Amino acid sequence: MSRLLFHRKTAHFPRFSRSATRNLRKRIWTAILLLSALGGALAAVAPQAAAQPLSYRPIVFVHGFNSGPGVWSSMPTDGRLAYRFDYSNRTGPVGSVPSIEQLGKDLKEAIDKEHLLEKSPDGTIDIVAHSMGGLVARSYMKNEGGIEHVKHLVTLGTPNHGTVLAGLPPACSAQCKDMAPTSDFLRKLNGNRTDADETPKSRSHPGYPKYTTFRSNVGDEPVMYTNSRGTKTGLCDGVVFGVNANGAFDPIHAGDTPILRGAENTVTPCIAHSDYMTDTWTQQKTLDALTEPGDKFAPARGFTKCNDLSLAKGAGDWTQGWMQSCLETDTSHRVTPVIRVRGCGHWRTYISWWYYVPEGWGDNTKCNVNYLKATFTGPRGSQWITIPGASTDYMVSSRAFEVKLTNYQQTGPGRYSLENPQVGFYIWGWQDGGYNYARYESGRNVELDNSGLVTA
Incomplete structure (x- = not known):
């Protein structure tokens, strides 16, 4: 044990003069004070940055x-x-x-790197995605745990069930192959084609994410058609088409491939694939879809409730168009009945030439909403809405548009309904034996409750 003892003889300590000792002590204390001040400053800055989350959820x-x-x-x-x-x-x-699956992983890495979830006031984000970007976002949500962190997903012209163009090139990239309707990627992403719902929800945020899809093709548009004005395409979106919502090829028609069962599926005006981000109507409806009444972490916005888009037909089916009845509220609790029209057009009888407005057998053809019967009920009572057949107040030179019936507006928080709406239109500028009228008689009721809406 004696070898392990501390021997005074083996310990050598340097000796300093008194002045050197004082200088050394002064330097040590100066260093301690500097480090203490710097540490205090860092401690003050870091918590302050972390304690100031954003007021609203970030948008990716x-x-x-x-x-x-x-x-x-x-x-x-x-x-x-x-x-x-x-x-x-x-x-x-x-x-x-x-x-695309790898891009979903990259999206997760980018969201984590930017600390977007930490910056968000409720720990979630909203995603707005165009075209294939919607598949990237859905892959992130399904395969990378993003479903627990996304509050709203909006897809614009996304080939959720594929596009016919992805199946045409003899050789294309991995992303191109992933967008083919028969790809393993889409099969795994969408699951069983007969599933009633393609919008899985979070475990930690019941009822979310909320899904909204936008498409500009209704689905029945002919890819190509011929009339007296030449051969042309009936497509609005000429990139995502030719596949229906079940993933089946339909190369003759536009198809409704962007639809997700269980989502709010909305048809925009007739815009091209690259115009979703610049079309004013689509921009505003996209922002509306990123919040709902009572949402504290998004700016106050109005919203719209509609019944199903339904096909209106005239006698002999010569006149056709899709119509939809809606109620729209703004942040001042003003509620307005709205009629949407999509794909308004007509056949030329006996020749079977198809025309979309503003083209037609006659010149300057227009689509005129001139028939509406419904009961509009709100907190202040009920009123009968009617547009007579002779009216030309809502005549538009377009195949897709909407009519806002501002003269029937009601104001105030509460429950509203548009009951048993019956709507129709006629093709102005074309007369062919009375076949230019179209009707849809049995529209489903529309209900809206804006009582929880945060006012601007």
Whole structure:
């Protein structure tokens, strides 16, 4: 044990003069005070930054195939933090590019890197995605746990069940192959094609995410058709088409591939695939879809409730168009009945030529909403809405538009309903034996409750 003892002889300590000792002590205390001050400053800054989350949920924008984040340059954000996921150098029709599933992983990494969930006041984000970007977002939600962190998903022209164009090239990139209706990626993403719901929900946030899809093709548009004005396409969106909501090919018609069963599926005006982000109507409806009454973490906005889009037909089916009855409220609790029209057009009898307004057998053809019967009920009572057949107040030179019946507005928080709406239109500028009228007689009731709406 003696070898382990401390021997005074073996310990050598340097000796300092008194002045050197005083200088050394002064330097040590100066260093301690400096470190203490610096540490205190860092401690004061870090908690302050962490204690100031955003007022509103961030919006994550995801661009589409062979595109880039610049497509969102004109998209309004309502003053919310917007993060544009950029994979523009890793997408294209040919070459070695990552799969859509890998891009979903990359999206998660980007969201984590930007600390968007930590910055969000409720720990969730909203996603707005165009075209293939919607598949990237859905892959992130399903395969990377994003479903627990997304409050609202809006897809714009997304080939949720594929597009016929992805199945045409003899050789295309991994992303192109993933968008083919028969791809393993879509089969796994969508599950059983007969499932009643394609919008899975979070375990930690019951009822969320909320899904909204926008498409500009109703679904029955002919890919190509011929009339007295030549051969042309009936497509609005000429990129995502030719597949129906069950993933089956339909190369003759537009198809409704962007639909998700269980989502709010909305048809926009007739716009091209690249115009969803710049169309004013679609921009505003997209922002509306990122919140709901009582939402404290998004700017106050109005919203719209509609019945199903239904096909209106005339005698002999010569005149056709899709119609929808809606109620729309703003943040001042003003509620307005709205009639939407999509795909308004007519056949030329006996020749079977099809025309979309404003084209027609006659010149300057217009679609005129001139028939409406419904009961509009609100907190202040009921009123009968009617548009007589002779009316030309709602005549439009377009195949897709909406009519706002502002003269029937009601104001105030509460429950509203549009009961048994019966709507119709006629083709102005074309007379062919009385076949230019179309009706839809048995519209489902529309109900809206704006009592929980946060006023602006």
